[in-house]
Amino acid sequence: MERLSAENIRSDFQEIYRFGCRWLDTEGERNTRQSILTKFEDSSMDNVYCEWFQCHRYVPKECRLEVLSPISLDIRCEPLEYSENSEIEGELIFLGEFNEGNADTISKTNMDLEGKISLIVSDTPAFYISELIEKGAAGVIVATDAPDNLIRTLAAKSYPPNLKDPLKWKVKIPGVSISKQDLYKLLSYMSLGKVTVKIEHFWDSRISQTCNIVGIVEGGMDESIVVGAHYDSQIKTPGAWDNLTGVSTLLNLARIFGKAKNRRRIIFVAFGAEEIGLWGSSFFVEELREELRERCNAMFCLDAVSSAFPAERSLWSEGLLKKIILEKAQQYGYPIDNSRGLTLSYSDYYPFFTEGIPAAMIWEYPPINPYYHTEKDSIKYIDFNKLYLMGELYKKIIQEVSNGLY
Numbered sequence: 001m002e003r004l005s006a007e008n009i010r011s012d013f014q015e016i017y018r019f020g021c022r023w024l025d026t027e028g029e030r031n032t033r034q035s036i037l038t039k040f041e042d043s044s045m046d047n048v049y050c051e052w053f054q055c056h057r058y059v060p061k062e063c064r065l066e067v068l069s070p071i072s073l074d075i076r077c078e079p080l081e082y083s084e085n086s087e088i089e090g091e092l093i094f095l096g097e098f099n100e101g102n103a104d105t106i107s108k109t110n111m112d113l114e115g116k117i118s119l120i121v122s123d124t125p126a127f128y129i130s131e132l133i134e135k136g137a138a139g140v141i142v143a144t145d146a147p148d149n150l151i152r153t154l155a156a157k158s159y160p161p162n163l164k165d166p167l168k169w170k171v172k173i174p175g176v177s178i179s180k181q182d183l184y185k186l187l188s189y190m191s192l193g194k195v196t197v198k199i200e201h202f203w204d205s206r207i208s209q210t211c212n213i214v215g216i217v218e219g220g221m222d223e224s225i226v227v228g229a230h231y232d233s234q235i236k237t238p239g240a241w242d243n244l245t246g247v248s249t250l251l252n253l254a255r256i257f258g259k260a261k262n263r264r265r266i267i268f269v270a271f272g273a274e275e276i277g278l279w280g281s282s283f284f285v286e287e288l289r290e291e292l293r294e295r296c297n298a299m300f301c302l303d304a305v306s307s308a309f310p311a312e313r314s315l316w317s318e319g320l321l322k323k324i325i326l327e328k329a330q331q332y333g334y335p336i337d338n339s340r341g342l343t344l345s346y347s348d349y350y351p352f353f354t355e356g357i358p359a360a361m362i363w364e365y366p367p368i369n370p371y372y373h374t375e376k377d378s379i380k381y382i383d384f385n386k387l388y389l390m391g392e393l394y395k396k397i398i399q400e401v402s403n404g405l406y
């Protein structure tokens, strides 16, 4: 099979990168969608279409964090998207770091959170907020560990989306996120005694339309595999690593497999609205549930594939598919450094996994890219040679799976 073109990966990436941020219902998102659709149509696929769905659009209006006592001070913050539209005052309680599914430490805590404002350190706060609400927290401040005084933009809620009643998809307490430096500032005030703060968080809530772009390459067998990458980005980032690395790889895999003779049908999908809780992939699975359950052998999720930062090559998968990928990666000379299962809803593999469809994501982690969900997730930190090699690894594995191995 022909090699991927490193030059095409770079030029597709650069073209879409110029559109800027791809947050739901922005110019950047619309231009990206059109560009992917055109590129899919120019590949030799058998059928290309858009699959539209409704989702909940978050439009920020105002966000403020004020320390009321022991001193009076404004702290720079970003809104915690989809958290409650309100303002609240209360005592600040620090709970610690939450990143790897340790939500039970919140439910087990003896600390009294009732009516108070919880301060947590997390890159994935959506997994912990329902526990905080259950414990009676009145608000939440999330500190992330981004360098350079940056604040990651994050959603307060995650999978599952509410596809039937999108406007109901939000959480009941207001929240903001802050930088690491300001976390230390708050902690030093807390070491002196009780700290009270005020959170103001206001936003416009709207129903919005977005879509998945689907391209199908028919094979000789009535069985399918799905290869997907989300094309949206968080609200203030150019989203180079997350996820133009996945989109540019997807476009180039589609070009090559579109011309190949594959035994299994390959369904390429550019998913919409991943960042706010896997809306696009959830809709896709919902629409094709019976079909996928009966005929889908594997789903490959291309998300945050590769950056210039040193990190381990990581495989997230389960069962036989995981075993085969580990073996093949070793055999091809792209050994996997670490692997784990799929039980956390981090990316678009998850709605497939919950339907029992074998899924896999190969990416670079740990550590997390330091500029994840910040304005510095830029093209400057992409190593196109590394990205090309990850694309080649995906290509070889997809080739094996599309031709009946597994």
Ligand SMILES: [Zn+2]
Residues within 6 Å of the ligand: 230, 242, 243, 274, 303, 304, 347
């Ligand atoms: Zn992503």
